Amino acid sequence: MQKVHRVTISALTGIEIVLFVLALVLPLLLENFWVLFITKIFILALLAISFDLVWGYAGIMSFGQALFFGVSGYVVALLSQKTGVHSIFVLLPIAAIVGLLLGFMMAALVILGKRIPSLAFVALGTMTGSYVIERLARGWSYVGGQNGISSLARLTAGEFEIEEGIVFCYMALSLLVIIYLLSRWLVRSQFGLVLAGIRQHENRVSFLGYNVQTFKAVIFSLSGMIAGISGALFAFHEGFIGPGQLGPVLSTQAVLYVLFGGVGTLVGAIIGVTVLDLMNFLLPQVEFLGPTLTNFLETGWPILLGLLLLCTVMFRPAGLMGFFMRDRSRNLLFGNKDKMNQSSENGLESRP
Amino acid sequence: MSGKKKNDGVDSNSRRIFTQRTSLMAGLVALGGGSFLMQPEGAWAADPIKVGIATDLTGPISWAGIVNANVAKMVIAEINKGGGLLGRPLQMVLEDTASNEQLAVTKVRKLVSQDKVDVVLGGVTSSMRNAIKDTIVNRGKTLYIYPQLYEGKECTPNLFCTGPTPAQQCDTFIPWLIKNGGKKFYLPSADYVWPHTLNDYAKKVIKANGGEVVGEEYFPVDHSEYSATVNKIMTSGVNVVFNTTIPPGVGSLFKQLHEAGFGKKGGRLACVYYDENALGITPANEIEGLATCLDYFSAINDPMGAKIFNNYKTLYGDKSRFCAGGAGTGMWRGLMLWAEAVKEAKSVKRDAVAAALDHAKLTDGPGGGCEMVPGTRHLKMNMYIAVSKGGQYNVVESSKMVLPGECA
Numbered sequence: 128m129q130k131v132h133r134v135t136i137s138a139l140t141g142i143e144i145v146l147f148v149l150a151l152v153l154p155l156l157l158e159n160f161w162v163l164f165i166t167k168i169f170i171l172a173l174l175a176i177s178f179d180l181v182w183g184y185a186g187i188m189s190f191g192q193a194l195f196f197g198v199s200g201y202v203v204a205l206l207s208q209k210t211g212v213h214s215i216f217v218l219l220p221i222a223a224i225v226g227l228l229l230g231f232m233m234a235a236l237v238i239l240g241k242r243i244p245s246l247a248f249v250a251l252g253t254m255t256g257s258y259v260i261e262r263l264a265r266g267w268s269y270v271g272g273q274n275g276i277s278s279l280a281r282l283t284a285g286e287f288e289i290e291e292g293i294v295f296c297y298m299a300l301s302l303l304v305i306i307y308l309l310s311r312w313l314v315r316s317q318f319g320l321v322l323a324g325i326r327q328h329e330n331r332v333s334f335l336g337y338n339v340q341t342f343k344a345v346i347f348s349l350s351g352m353i354a355g356i357s358g359a360l361f362a363f364h365e366g367f368i369g370p371g372q373l374g375p376v377l378s379t380q381a382v383l384y385v386l387f388g389g390v391g392t393l394v395g396a397i398i399g400v401t402v403l404d405l406m407n408f409l410l411p412q413v414e415f416l417g418p419t420l421t422n423f424l425e426t427g428w429p430i431l432l433g434l435l436l437l438c439t440v441m442f443r444p445a446g447l448m449g450f451f452m453r454d455r456s457r458n459l460l461f462g463n464k465d466k467m468n469q470s471s472e473n474g475l476e477s478r479p
Numbered sequence: 480m481s482g483k484k485k486n487d488g489v490d491s492n493s494r495r496i497f498t499q500r501t502s503l504m505a506g507l508v509a510l511g512g513g514s515f516l517m518q519p520e521g522a523w524a525a526d527p528i529k530v531g532i533a534t535d536l537t538g539p540i541s542w543a544g545i546v547n548a549n550v551a552k553m554v555i556a557e558i559n560k561g562g563g564l565l566g567r568p569l570q571m572v573l574e575d576t577a578s579n580e581q582l583a584v585t586k587v588r589k590l591v592s593q594d595k596v597d598v599v600l601g602g603v604t605s606s607m608r609n610a611i612k613d614t615i616v617n618r619g620k621t622l623y624i625y626p627q628l629y630e631g632k633e634c635t636p637n638l639f640c641t642g643p644t645p646a647q648q649c650d651t652f653i654p655w656l657i658k659n660g661g662k663k664f665y666l667p668s669a670d671y672v673w674p675h676t677l678n679d680y681a682k683k684v685i686k687a688n689g690g691e692v693v694g695e696e697y698f699p700v701d702h703s704e705y706s707a708t709v710n711k712i713m714t715s716g717v718n719v720v721f722n723t724t725i726p727p728g729v730g731s732l733f734k735q736l737h738e739a740g741f742g743k744k745g746g747r748l749a750c751v752y753y754d755e756n757a758l759g760i761t762p763a764n765e766i767e768g769l770a771t772c773l774d775y776f777s778a779i780n781d782p783m784g785a786k787i788f789n790n791y792k793t794l795y796g797d798k799s800r801f802c803a804g805g806a807g808t809g810m811w812r813g814l815m816l817w818a819e820a821v822k823e824a825k826s827v828k829r830d831a832v833a834a835a836l837d838h839a840k841l842t843d844g845p846g847g848g849c850e851m852v853p854g855t856r857h858l859k860m861n862m863y864i865a866v867s868k869g870g871q872y873n874v875v876e877s878s879k880m881v882l883p884g885e886c887a
Binding site for chain 2: 158159160161163164167262265266268271272273274275277278279291365366367369370371372376377404407408411412425426427428429
């Protein structure tokens with residue numbers, strides 16, 4: 128029994144290491160377009176991680192991650208356009224703070240309160256927030272209305288201009304690695320254990336004397352911060368930010384990334400982003416399948432993608448990570464490994 | 480000694496380059512850069528000129544994007560049949576921007592930095608143009624041609640617009656509306672950039688011609704309950720409803736206006752984006768007498784336009800026709816003007832082509848010829864006012880070579 132568990136745990140670490148090495152080496156080998164592509168994956172991976180933290184670990188269904196992503200993006204884009212400040216050392220912290228504050232405000236609205244809010248209330252509340260902001264941005268001409276803000280200048284670090292390409296790629300990667308490691312440490316700490324407890328059975332944890340609302344508000348604000356950083360990087364990497372980056376569509380995309388990759392594993396979020404974005408990009412141009420299928424895919428690829436997602440959710444609720452690790456093993460990653468392995472025989476279940 | 484050292488350096492250097500290239504190839508194959516590697520080079524005497532088409536084949540804007548892409552396919556095939564350009568064939572690289580700006584930037588980046596296309600055409604909505612223009616023109620250093628009618632004010636260098644502007648759609652149309660409708664205007668509009676900017680221009684023209692704007696209202700794009708607005712229109716003696724609400728909301732506005740008897744009492748409905756494909760959205764009796772002003776109608780029956788119209792019909796069927804909206808005529812003109820510019824510049828280099836495109840001219844086309852106004856990157860072209868009757872447009876007035884009034 129114990130041997131089996133050791134294998135599953137090291138499988139996760141193994142995947143992390145393989146991905147890290149790939150992420151480190153690939154940008155050096157690939158041509159410019161793919162470097163830009165990978166950079167975007169790194170940036171969106173931050174968004175996915177922000178969702179995995181709240182849903183995969185604390186069981187908060189947030190359909191509003193794009194709100195933090197987009198508003199932070201808009202704030203730094205406007206700042207850089209109106210004031211001419213392009214320094215990454217100014218703009219990135221501002222984006223993080225904006226995301227953190229928005230996360231806290233949203234948490235104050237939908238999570239904090241006398242009674243424990245239901246899953247549906249939180250899901251709809253966050254989605255509504257995201258929808259409202261998107262509508263506001265579409266109608267507000269100061270922020271470009273429907274057209275959003277485009278032609279952004281490049282980020283700078285001192286005298287150096289961070290051009291998208293290798294430099295931007297490694298900058299995004301280092302941010303991703305730092306945030307990933309911090310999140311990993313966080314969810315494996317005692318704090319993370321309480322979060323997992325909340326996810327499994329909120330009432331029991333609160334009977335033990337924990338103020339579950341506070342824990343949830345903290346992780347929700349942190350997730351807002353990560354989404355905010357992601358949004359700022361996105362705006363400057365793509366050179367534009369629009370109302371589409373604020374609304375339920377991108378929020379749902381964050382959910383799909385994580386469900387597809389594997390909930391509550393952190394690395395699953397990164398895998399989800401990579402696989403889905405690659406499919407999004409490659410599906411419409413699969414040419415070797417013959418003219419009929421190519422013609423179908425030209426306009427029908429979203430149908431195929433939707434079917435794939437549906438199949439994953441139906442047959443692999445643990446996502447792609449479900450192929451590599453057992454659903455239960457997520458619960459075994461806390462505290463003392465040997466003790467946990469023993470307790471697994473008592474049969475811990477996992478919900479999301 | 481020193482010679483040997485030098486040799487060593489060269490050796491290890493070339494070995495490094497060799498390893499780099501091998502791994503690059505491995506990486507490319509692994510990532511499925513299929514179209515990049517499998518060029519049909521042997522089939523042609525010369526390298527193809529690459530034309531990037533980025534348009535919305537899927538998603539809410541696909542009704543326009545598909546027409547847009549079909550026109551591009553048709554024109555490029557025709558140019559190739561005539562021997563290509565500069566003795567080189569054209570190769571079309573089509574990317575689906577999926578009505579999604581976020582995805583579109585990646586797709587356009589592929590066109591510019593992987594396929595290394597010589598020109599990009601496409602984008603239907605203004606938000607799409609805004610999202611991708613920087614990637615193409617500034618960061619990608621590639622020529623961009625935007626083919627749709629739009630709100631104007633796009634003055635980015637190396638970005639050429641081949642669709643009608645507010646000036647072209649209002650300058651002759653509004654005086655006609657005042658003459659054939661009345662002086663009192665009402666402007667029900669969708670709440671986004673195009674209606675706001677177009678209305679600003681239209682209001683100026685209305686006032687300059689002695690008209691009066693009774694009301695101007697902005698609704699969410701999918702709004703469908705207009706009874707208060709219709710009531711206001713019916714009670715305040717409005718002569719002309721100058722509409723910029725869009726599908727899906729527009730259907731219910733027209734229906735409610737019709738039911739209130741706006742048309743029967745002599746009111747004039749006007750809608751500048753309503754092309755021949757849009758006529759199918761609403762029952763013919765509800766929009767009897769609707770007036771519009773566009774750069775092409777099949778009812779003009781000009782020989783060139785008819786040829787293109789029928790050619791399109793044989794190739795793609797009758798479901799959606801070649802017409803002014805959906806960036807159809809804009810795409811045709813964009814490609815043909817670019818082809819002319821390439822011929823004149825004898826090169827596909829951006830600066831040379833842009834310089835030639837700045838004064839490019841077509842003697843004939845759908846609805847007649849057109850000509851770039853130098854220094855503005857916008858076209859002057861013929862504009863036509865048409866009125867719907869029994870589900871068909873009848874052209875009632877035409878104006879030659881209307882100026883775009885942009886970026887001057």
